[in-house]
Amino acid sequence: MKDNFDLIIIGGGVLGTSLSYFLSFLNKSKKIAVIEQEHNVAHHTSGRNTGKVHAPYLYDPEKKKLFANAAFHGYEMWKEYSKLRNLPFKEDGVIEVALDEKGIKILEKYLKWGKQNGIEEKDIELIDKTKLKKIEPEIKCEAALYAHRDGSTDYSILTNSIMKDSKKNGIDFLLDKKVTQIKKINDKWEITINEDHKIFTDFLINAAGGKAIDIAHNIEVAKNLTDVHFRGEYWKTPKKYHSLTKTSVYSVPEFPDYPFLDPHWIIRVDGSCEIGPNAVPVFSPYGYDTAENIKEFIPKVFEMLGSGARKAIFDKQFQELAFSEIQSSMSKSVMIERVNKFLPKINPKEITEKGTAGIRSSVINENGKFVPDVILLEEETSFHILNYNSPGATGALPFSAHVINQLHKKGLFESEDIGAQCGPWKFNDIIEKLEK
Numbered sequence: 001m002k003d004n005f006d007l008i009i010i011g012g013g014v015l016g017t018s019l020s021y022f023l024s025f026l027n028k029s030k031k032i033a034v035i036e037q038e039h040n041v042a043h044h045t046s047g048r049n050t051g052k053v054h055a056p057y058l059y060d061p062e063k064k065k066l067f068a069n070a071a072f073h074g075y076e077m078w079k080e081y082s083k084l085r086n087l088p089f090k091e092d093g094v095i096e097v098a099l100d101e102k103g104i105k106i107l108e109k110y111l112k113w114g115k116q117n118g119i120e121e122k123d124i125e126l127i128d129k130t131k132l133k134k135i136e137p138e139i140k141c142e143a144a145l146y147a148h149r150d151g152s153t154d155y156s157i158l159t160n161s162i163m164k165d166s167k168k169n170g171i172d173f174l175l176d177k178k179v180t181q182i183k184k185i186n187d188k189w190e191i192t193i194n195e196d197h198k199i200f201t202d203f204l205i206n207a208a209g210g211k212a213i214d215i216a217h218n219i220e221v222a223k224n225l226t227d228v229h230f231r232g233e234y235w236k237t238p239k240k241y242h243s244l245t246k247t248s249v250y251s252v253p254e255f256p257d258y259p260f261l262d263p264h265w266i267i268r269v270d271g272s273c274e275i276g277p278n279a280v281p282v283f284s285p286y287g288y289d290t291a292e293n294i295k296e297f298i299p300k301v302f303e304m305l306g307s308g309a310r311k312a313i314f315d316k317q318f319q320e321l322a323f324s325e326i327q328s329s330m331s332k333s334v335m336i337e338r339v340n341k342f343l344p345k346i347n348p349k350e351i352t353e354k355g356t357a358g359i360r361s362s363v364i365n366e367n368g369k370f371v372p373d374v375i376l377l378e379e380e381t382s383f384h385i386l387n388y389n390s391p392g393a394t395g396a397l398p399f400s401a402h403v404i405n406q407l408h409k410k411g412l413f414e415s416e417d418i419g420a421q422c423g424p425w426k427f428n429d430i431i432e433k434l435e436k
């Protein structure tokens, strides 16, 4: 039957598409599809982010080993893949600045973490302000961490390319198809798309980004979790600023648990410069405009009041943060002021053109706390990837390989040829490196 599949992935972001890429090599005879509600893959967060291929120095090697490893190997993999397909990838590094003594201590910790996460001595260094002045005369700071093994790309282009490769290998991409209901009928999942059409699958992977929690709730999974959404807005800078620095500049986050509140100076892969992102609370993972936010306001508030988010909303620390930090991060002038602290040359009056905006969906647990890490939930015939946040795009290829390997090892969805060559990589080699 045409509408019967062995495996369906919900979500054509960088994650769902990367999963399909590996599955397309490992399961030549299986019928696999990716369902995406939009006309293109990477239409939401995956195509609206900062475009950095991050060096993993921000991640505690004890607590976030898998994510840090995925980011470390993701860099080499995207670099290799971009070269193979002639796609944009610049090895342009990143500078993280400290503005005071407290910040320097944090940079020292990041240097240690970076090395523990695999970054070689030559690829990361802590430099004092005198040395930095010689490299980047316009940056004002007390010290800086220079990560040379950090890059820039366009994840929308990369995701579209891996979709093409997956399609060539037989994966179906069902675009413009929104999953509106999921039910278990006997041993199969019955998936309703666009309200009326039904398709069936034996196994389901939920990689629906900002809607992953809702999809999981639809089949009674992760009922103890909810999420909140923040819109990260970017502002373009005039051409005269495009050569202000050679490298993108981040600053040590004031609140390490909420690093998305600190805007950066970004050099995009095409050479243009932007400031952002900030963090505006919104009611939907697609809350780019007021109409969508109004539509989602009432249902989201009801859902939050009945969940752990209720505790977060009334939590004193969160309230203080919401009223001071989050509110101020919403304002364009405060955001530019923050960047001004390390790049005093920028005149806020000249920053008038809005760039893109990407929405971050953060999971909150039953105690009202933000969950810091990705959440992987397995059932006999479904697998859910929740809270897949930064640097999710960087690590998407190795992370996907990890998920597929887990499914195989646990007998949830066995691959036909687990050692297959997947494009430029042998699958087993990726796993071996990742698990080292």
Ligand SMILES: Cc1cc2nc3c(=O)[nH]c(=O)nc-3n(C[C@H](O)[C@H](O)[C@H](O)COP(=O)(O)OP(=O)(O)OC[C@H]3O[C@@H](n4cnc5c(N)ncnc54)[C@H](O)[C@@H]3O)c2cc1C
Pocket: 010, 011, 012, 013, 014, 015, 016, 035, 036, 037, 038, 041, 042, 043, 044, 045, 046, 047, 048, 049, 050, 051, 052, 053, 054, 177, 178, 179, 180, 207, 208, 209, 210, 211, 212, 232, 277, 358, 359, 360, 361, 388, 389, 390, 391, 392, 393, 394, 395
């Ligand atoms: C502002 C910002 C900046 C960031 N910068 C970086 C960076 O520089 N580097 C980095 O590595 N990471 C960055 N990240 C993180 C990274 O972008 C994400 O981790 C990654 O894009 C998540 O990919 P995804 O595929 O899980 O989600 P998404 O890209 O959101 O994809 C999920 C897809 O599921 C589809 N979908 C949802 N529900 C349904 C349904 N019912 N039916 C059909 N389809 C559905 C959606 O349309 C969407 O296309 C950033 C994130 C944000 C918010």
